[in-house]
Amino acid sequence: MIFLYTALRAEALPFIRNLNLKMEEGPFPVYRNQDTILTVTGTGPLSAAAAVSSVLNIHSPGEEDFLMNIGIAAGISNASLHTVYRIHKVTDLSSGKDYYPDLLITPSTPEASLITGAKRYAGEPTDPVFRTVSDSKLPVLSDEAILYDMEGSGIAMAAPHFLAPHQIRILKAVSDEGNPITKEDVSALSELLYQAYLEELPCMKAQCVKEEVPAVFCDSLAEDLHASLTMRRSLSQLLYYCELAGIDSHSVIDSYYQRGLLPVNDRQKGKILLEEIRHELLR
Amino acid sequence: MSCSAEKFRHLYIESSILDHPETKRIRSLFPNAVCIPVERYTDVFSRPHQSYRAQYASMNLILAEKHGTAVYPGAPVCHDFGSERFFYTAMAVNCLYDCSYCWLKGMYNTANLVIFINLEKAFEETEKLLEEGPLYLSLSFESDLVPLETLTHQIQRWNEFVKRHPGLSTEIRTKCGADSIYASLDPDPGMIFAFTLSPQSVINALEKGTASLHERLKAAGTAMEQGFPIRLCFDPMIRIPNWKEEYAGMVLEVSKQLDLSRVKDISIGTYRQSDTYQRRMRKRFPASAVIQYPYETKNGYCQYPEAEKNEMEQFLKQELIPFAGEEKIFLLEDNS
Numbered sequence: 001m002i003f004l005y006t007a008l009r010a011e012a013l014p015f016i017r018n019l020n021l022k023m024e025e026g027p028f029p030v031y032r033n034q035d036t037i038l039t040v041t042g043t044g045p046l047s048a049a050a051a052v053s054s055v056l057n058i059h060s061p062g063e064e065d066f067l068m069n070i071g072i073a074a075g076i077s078n079a080s081l082h083t084v085y086r087i088h089k090v091t092d093l094s095s096g097k098d099y100y101p102d103l104l105i106t107p108s109t110p111e112a113s114l115i116t117g118a119k120r121y122a123g124e125p126t127d128p129v130f131r132t133v134s135d136s137k138l139p140v141l142s143d144e145a146i147l148y149d150m151e152g153s154g155i156a157m158a159a160p161h162f163l164a165p166h167q168i169r170i171l172k173a174v175s176d177e178g179n180p181i182t183k184e185d186v187s188a189l190s191e192l193l194y195q196a197y198l199e200e201l202p203c204m205k206a207q208c209v210k211e212e213v214p215a216v217f218c219d220s221l222a223e224d225l226h227a228s229l230t231m232r233r234s235l236s237q238l239l240y241y242c243e244l245a246g247i248d249s250h251s252v253i254d255s256y257y258q259r260g261l262l263p264v265n266d267r268q269k270g271k272i273l274l275e276e277i278r279h280e281l282l283r
Numbered sequence: 284m285s286c287s288a289e290k291f292r293h294l295y296i297e298s299s300i301l302d303h304p305e306t307k308r309i310r311s312l313f314p315n316a317v318c319i320p321v322e323r324y325t326d327v328f329s330r331p332h333q334s335y336r337a338q339y340a341s342m343n344l345i346l347a348e349k350h351g352t353a354v355y356p357g358a359p360v361c362h363d364f365g366s367e368r369f370f371y372t373a374m375a376v377n378c379l380y381d382c383s384y385c386w387l388k389g390m391y392n393t394a395n396l397v398i399f400i401n402l403e404k405a406f407e408e409t410e411k412l413l414e415e416g417p418l419y420l421s422l423s424f425e426s427d428l429v430p431l432e433t434l435t436h437q438i439q440r441w442n443e444f445v446k447r448h449p450g451l452s453t454e455i456r457t458k459c460g461a462d463s464i465y466a467s468l469d470p471d472p473g474m475i476f477a478f479t480l481s482p483q484s485v486i487n488a489l490e491k492g493t494a495s496l497h498e499r500l501k502a503a504g505t506a507m508e509q510g511f512p513i514r515l516c517f518d519p520m521i522r523i524p525n526w527k528e529e530y531a532g533m534v535l536e537v538s539k540q541l542d543l544s545r546v547k548d549i550s551i552g553t554y555r556q557s558d559t560y561q562r563r564m565r566k567r568f569p570a571s572a573v574i575q576y577p578y579e580t581k582n583g584y585c586q587y588p589e590a591e592k593n594e595m596e597q598f599l600k601q602e603l604i605p606f607a608g609e610e611k612i613f614l615l616e617d618n619s
Binding site for chain 2: 164
């Protein structure tokens with residue numbers, strides 16, 4: 001499942017349209033299809049965090065799933081207007097805490113750091129965000145692209161409770177440098193973000209791969225051995241290892257049934273037989 | 284496996300050392316890497332729920348300053364080779380190689396590599412410990428330093444340090460086959476190069492990215508000819524199918540390439556892992572047979588059952604004695 005988060009419905013429109021997402025009832029506006037759930041979080045980091053928790057709590061993401069926060073941001077320094085950036089570091093302005101999504105497989109999209117605050121960015125030189133960066137109160141490099149938004153840290157703070165760092169991606173398009181923007185600007189940038197999402201998608205799918213593991217069923221054998229909980233765990237681990245190592249445990253165990261050695265009458269005999277089976281399988 | 288200019292896409296650098304000459308030197312080796320300043324290295328290194336599997340193919344480098352203690356007492360499950368004072372230092376953490384059984388996978392949940400640039404801190408603490416008497420110091424406890432040498436220069440600096448401190452015996456353990464490094468160092472009895480050796484079938488299956496057995500033996504031979512004391516470490520032994528034939532074949536290969544009477548000593552050990560780390564590794568690597576093996580737990584450590592463990596260790600010891608002599612061979616019980 002792909003979990004998408006945008007702050008504004010306007011940012012979500014290209015995704016809703018192109019992915020044919022249908023609205024669902026819930027505490028937050030949610031649009032979904034078979035493999036994508038898009039949530040409109042509203043503005044502010046707290047709202048974003050609440051939206052992430054609300055949706056991921058219900059859907060319990062696994063190894064193959066990932067989350068993308070997609071939206072517009074202001075450029076504070078070294079950031080090009082109307083450019084999409086992948087975010088490698090998010091700083092929450094109020095707490096000073098940093099978050100680091102893992103950017104593993106990377107297309108050509110440039111990278112940037114993101115600062116998140118609860119208020120709109122008003123631009124240099126008076127905005128406290130600008131002064132925080134220019135006065136080197138945050139650790140930044142002189143040539144680093146730095147953006148500002150109002151949701152990123154909420155996403156970055158909540159998502160790690162459900163997902164690994166490589167399953168979290170933040171894409172931001174630079175809309176302004178503190179000046180007001182129009183609805184048309186938002187619409188154009190949202191289309192740009194949709195294209196960036198399409199480019200990002202195969203990278204995310206390639207790095208979010210579920211590891212296949214064998215299933216082991218040993219309840220019946222455990223009963224026939226009168227296994228205690230400890231014995232059952234040992235048996236389960238033994239049979240699981242045999243599956244991984246390509247050892248044919250079924251034939252060996254079948255031979256014990258065929259020779260009338262299984263089932264046993266009591267736990268003591270079961271313990272001895274389990275040790276014998278172990279030795280037979282692992283020699 | 285080496286540190287090419289494209290090896291690391293991201294360098295996370297503690298902001299306090301951005302202007303350090305060593306940081307600048309390392310940054311210059313990776314001109315295309317994206318540099319990300321961080322407050323503390325643990326902000327990146329110790330993030331929850333990281334995936335080693337996902338990260339290993341795109342490993343990142345973290346440059347940091349070591350705070351607190353840099354030299355620690357040695358672990359009881361490691362050979363101390365008869366030394367009463369066994370310590371280790373870890374000024375590089377994690378490894379370029381991906382060995383399936385490595386304890387680092389239980390200790391850390393990340394594949395990212397950390398280099399601590401303030402090596403002088405380890406030197407200062409070692410000098411303080413040497414005031415109380417000679418000691419044995421493992422330098423590559425949490426990493427393989429040899430393939431990292433072009434990046435860190437730590438072996439070169441330790442080489443110079445060892446020469447100035449006769450009471451210090453150091454060990455650098457490696458699975459690297461690169462042998463040009465040995466000509467650039469000054470041989471000293473206090474700098475032991477220890478080569479981990481396994482049958483090629485084990486290397487192929489469980490020691491990804493490392494040098495072949497042949498390459499390791501060639502490197503060991505080069506280091507020996509240069510004048511360095513050489514240790515061979517058959518550790519951990521893994522109970523693979525046909526293990527007797529595999530390990531016997533390996534000993535023959537080793538004896539053909541190296542004069543075992545000239546090695547300083549040999550250590551033998553079977554797989555062992557703290558119970559805590561084993562549980563973590565089983566959760567993180569559900570498809571790894573060597574980690575999922577049904578080891579026994581004894582005194583807080585997962586290992587082969589005593590009978591199997593002794594069988595394996597004694598078998599290998601007997602195979603090695605004709606070539607090396609019994610007095611050079613250390614088993615873990617010899618620590619007591």
